[in-house]
Amino acid sequence: MKYAVETFDLTKNYGDFTAVDKLKMKIRNKSIFGFLGPNGAGKTTTVKVLTCLALPTSGTATVAGYDILENPNEVRQKIGMIPQMVSLYGDLTVKENIHMCADFYGVPEDLIESRADELMEMMDIKYAENKYVSQLSGGMKQKASVVASLIHQPDILFMDEPTIGLDPTTKRILWNLVEELHSEGRTIILCSHDMYEVELLCDDVGIINNGVLAAFNTPQALKDAMINEQKNVKNSKRSNIAKIVEEIQKEATPEEYAAYDKIKDHAEEENRDTRQLSVIISNLNDELFNQLKNLSITYNITKQSSGRITLDILDSDESVTEVISTIIMNNGIITSISTKDPSLEDVFVKVTAKKKEGGEI
Amino acid sequence: MVETKKLKWIFKKDIMVLWRHKPRLISYLLFPIIMITLFGYGFGGTVTDIPVVIVSQSSGPVTDATINAIKSESLYDVTSIINDPNQGRQMVLNGQDKAAIVLPPNYDDTQSSTPKNVILDIDSSDEIVSSALIPTTQALFSQLSNQIGVQQLQASGLTPSSVSSSTINVLSGNQSTILSNPTTSGINFENIVNSINFQVNKLYGNISYIDFLVPGVLALVILFSCMFGMGESIAGERERGELARLFMTPTSIATVVGGKILSKLVQETGRAILLIAVAIGLFGIVIAGSMLLTLLLLVLVALCFVGLGMMISARVSTQADYQQIIQPITLPMMFLSGVFFPVETMPWIFQKLAYLIPLTYANDALRAVMLKGAGLGAIWLDIVVLLGFTVLFFGLGIRGFNRDI
Ligand SMILES: Nc1ncnc2c1ncn2[C@@H]1O[C@H](COP(=O)(O)OP(=O)(O)OP(=O)(O)O)[C@@H](O)[C@H]1O
Numbered sequence: 223m224k225y226a227v228e229t230f231d232l233t234k235n236y237g238d239f240t241a242v243d244k245l246k247m248k249i250r251n252k253s254i255f256g257f258l259g260p261n262g263a264g265k266t267t268t269v270k271v272l273t274c275l276a277l278p279t280s281g282t283a284t285v286a287g288y289d290i291l292e293n294p295n296e297v298r299q300k301i302g303m304i305p306q307m308v309s310l311y312g313d314l315t316v317k318e319n320i321h322m323c324a325d326f327y328g329v330p331e332d333l334i335e336s337r338a339d340e341l342m343e344m345m346d347i348k349y350a351e352n353k354y355v356s357q358l359s360g361g362m363k364q365k366a367s368v369v370a371s372l373i374h375q376p377d378i379l380f381m382d383e384p385t386i387g388l389d390p391t392t393k394r395i396l397w398n399l400v401e402e403l404h405s406e407g408r409t410i411i412l413c414s415h416d417m418y419e420v421e422l423l424c425d426d427v428g429i430i431n432n433g434v435l436a437a438f439n440t441p442q443a444l445k446d447a448m449i450n451e452q453k454n455v456k457n458s459k460r461s462n463i464a465k466i467v468e469e470i471q472k473e474a475t476p477e478e479y480a481a482y483d484k485i486k487d488h489a490e491e492e493n494r495d496t497r498q499l500s501v502i503i504s505n506l507n508d509e510l511f512n513q514l515k516n517l518s519i520t521y522n523i524t525k526q527s528s529g530r531i532t533l534d535i536l537d538s539d540e541s542v543t544e545v546i547s548t549i550i551m552n553n554g555i556i557t558s559i560s561t562k563d564p565s566l567e568d569v570f571v572k573v574t575a576k577k578k579e580g581g582e583i
Numbered sequence: 584m585v586e587t588k589k590l591k592w593i594f595k596k597d598i599m600v601l602w603r604h605k606p607r608l609i610s611y612l613l614f615p616i617i618m619i620t621l622f623g624y625g626f627g628g629t630v631t632d633i634p635v636v637i638v639s640q641s642s643g644p645v646t647d648a649t650i651n652a653i654k655s656e657s658l659y660d661v662t663s664i665i666n667d668p669n670q671g672r673q674m675v676l677n678g679q680d681k682a683a684i685v686l687p688p689n690y691d692d693t694q695s696s697t698p699k700n701v702i703l704d705i706d707s708s709d710e711i712v713s714s715a716l717i718p719t720t721q722a723l724f725s726q727l728s729n730q731i732g733v734q735q736l737q738a739s740g741l742t743p744s745s746v747s748s749s750t751i752n753v754l755s756g757n758q759s760t761i762l763s764n765p766t767t768s769g770i771n772f773e774n775i776v777n778s779i780n781f782q783v784n785k786l787y788g789n790i791s792y793i794d795f796l797v798p799g800v801l802a803l804v805i806l807f808s809c810m811f812g813m814g815e816s817i818a819g820e821r822e823r824g825e826l827a828r829l830f831m832t833p834t835s836i837a838t839v840v841g842g843k844i845l846s847k848l849v850q851e852t853g854r855a856i857l858l859i860a861v862a863i864g865l866f867g868i869v870i871a872g873s874m875l876l877t878l879l880l881l882v883l884v885a886l887c888f889v890g891l892g893m894m895i896s897a898r899v900s901t902q903a904d905y906q907q908i909i910q911p912i913t914l915p916m917m918f919l920s921g922v923f924f925p926v927e928t929m930p931w932i933f934q935k936l937a938y939l940i941p942l943t944y945a946n947d948a949l950r951a952v953m954l955k956g957a958g959l960g961a962i963w964l965d966i967v968v969l970l971g972f973t974v975l976f977f978g979l980g981i982r983g984f985n986r987d988i
């Protein structure tokens with residue numbers, strides 16, 4: 223089985239509203255898949271359909287190799303789900319809930335106790351095993367829910383914003399758990415708005431917008447694609463301006479021709495590929511600053527307090543080196559240096575910027 | 584094997600939750616007792632001990648016999664015996680007594696053939712009291728006048744045409760007009776002596792209104808608690824997302840519904856037993872027919888209403904929706920099914936509607952068994968109809984069950 227999840231034109235309507243629109247998506251087996259998208263994009267809806275908690279309006283999907291329409295119970299047996307809304311029985315204790323779930327999954331009676339204990343230890347909820355779920359805090363409920371969802375050792379674990387409302391320590395417990403499950407060869411599908419979490423954990427990322435998949439790749443590839451895309455936009459812009467000006471120049475007088483050349487140069491300058499570089503030089507002086515300013519690759523330079531300078535330089539492999547060697551040759555001491563690359567968050571904002579036409583509430 | 588474990592869990596969970604919420608448990612057990620008590624005492628009891636005053640303006644054996652007869656009748660509670668008719672009327676007007684029985688001055692005069700006018704000044708604003716007092720008082724005096732007539736016949740050898748008649752004066756609600764003209768609303772009843780004998784054969788023994796009510800109230804209590812309970816049981820759990828937790832597991836709708844039915848059924852049967860025990864202990868109800876058949880009927884009735892509740896609960900997403908939807912279903916059911924009034928006395932359209940209501944059949948069967956001592960042979964049709972309703976409700980319920988969250 224190559225794909226843990228594969229959807230075929232999966233569609234879910236609520237009345238006239240299409241929450242998931244002919245979704246085509248493949249999630250590699252044994253990967254950690256980050257499922258991103260703005261609020262109301264259709265993540266939870268997709269997960270509900272994939273976990274057989276809701277029926278699709280049309281299309282279908284296979285989960286763990288089983289068709290969600292034809293073999294929903296096989297799918298349910300193979301998957302675990304930590305839903306957005308915690309739903310253990312409030313009037314039963316944590317332990318009772320876990321045992322109940324175990325019995326509902328048909329976990330052999332002699333394994334339940336040890337597995338439950340192990341998972342509760344791991345999630346640090348064992349101390350509250352005899353408390354009623356209704357008396358737990360939000361995070362504790364979430365932990366109990368995780369234990370209940372893993373009691374049958376599912377191959378695929380769906381997590382819908384699992385770290386919402388968790389304290390940093392608990393968050394890490396959960397992240398460790400995810401990595402451990404991953405190392406055991408399980409697939410994890412993680413819906414999240416936390417880009418840090420996604421970059422930390424996920425092998426692949428899918429971004430859904432208005433019910434359609436807007437991007438799908440590894441986090442790094444998505445970011446690289448964004449850098450390349452920015453370049454392409456600029457290149458096409460430049461060539462457009464250059465083309466227009468050249469067109470005008472054909473019928474221009476020699477004086478005009480020179481003037482148009484200036485315009486062309488200026489336009490090119492405006493659209494040059496730049497990269498932002500931020501450096502802190504502890505012994506920054508005016509001489510060094512001016513030297514940096516006069517470098518041919520420097521388009522813009524600003525000085526901030528305590529020796530920090532921000533440079534817009536030509537985006538090439540040599541230009542960063544040139545800046546650094548200039549500083550060193552002038553006996554400058556570099557305490558910090560960073561370049562600004564697009565983050566996953568930038569990718570997210572860009573990919574999901576398109577709003578549905580005729581936008582609904 | 585796995586499925587029985589699941590059934591057991593759903594059942595166990597419901598019972599555990601009930602046990603853990605003591606206030607819920609108490610109100611759960613008290614509800615049928617309150618219902619039966621309310622209906623038993625409030626609606627069901629025969630009226631007794633109505634406070635009356637006797638105005639006696641004569642003395643002698645007839646007067647004494649009359650006063651004794653009134654006193655021994657449980658309907659009356661004789662508060663005082665006075666001799667001023669106006670005072671008697673006043674006592675009724677100021678609410679001290681419900682009626683004044685005024686015997687005329689010539690009441691003990693057995694020799695004369697002048698009619699003796701007995702007047703009943705009654706607080707007719709109290710419909711229940713007057714409808715109980717008038718016929719009883721009338722019957723009492725007609726019996727007395729028969730005796731007097733017989734005595735007269737024996738004493739004088741005259742024909743029975745000259746017997747005395749009693750007049751009962753009814754005081755209507757508008758008291759001021761009555762006071763100015765007290766006799767205008769008087770009704771005269773001519774007595775017929777010895778010409779008609781009236782005999783009542785109570786075919787099922789002495790059955791009071793409470794006896795008549797208990798079977799219906801039993802069915803009603805089950806209706807209410809099943810209907811209200813199923814809201815919490817399915818719509819409530821759905822609302823809290825607990826049902827979704829079960830449906831995440833490889834579990835069929837039939838199993839979940841089956842577990843719910845099982846737990847509800849056991850609870851309702853327990854309550855039905857309690858209810859019967861209270862009815863017997865508190866109101867001295869006698870079950871004429873088989874106790875086992877009564878219980879089986881109650882279980883069937885519970886099953887039927889659990890089905891109805893489930894059918895509705897399965898389709899809605901919140902408890903509030905559920906409560907809203909069942910109100911216009913349960914209340915008409917309660918009145919149309921003949922729990923309080925026999926179906927035969929209702930307008931024809933209601934009679935037709937009554938046949939569409941499972942509670943009607945439940946009532947009919949329970950009454951037959953509990954009052955008439957009927958066996959299975961007499962109520963099989965009711966049972967078939969109830970079973971039909973049950974199958975219909977479950978079929979529609981499971982088909983319409985919304986598994987989506
Ligand atoms: N039960 C429902 N009835 C009607 N519309 C619904 C229902 N559930 C979801 N929707 C709609 O479907 C769309 C997708 O919702 P969904 O919950 O899948 O979003 P999401 O991507 O999980 O958002 P979030 O990040 O806020 O959790 C939303 O526009 C929502 O209003």
Ligand SMILES: [Mg+2]
Pocket residue numbers: 265266267306382
């Ligand atoms: Mg969501």
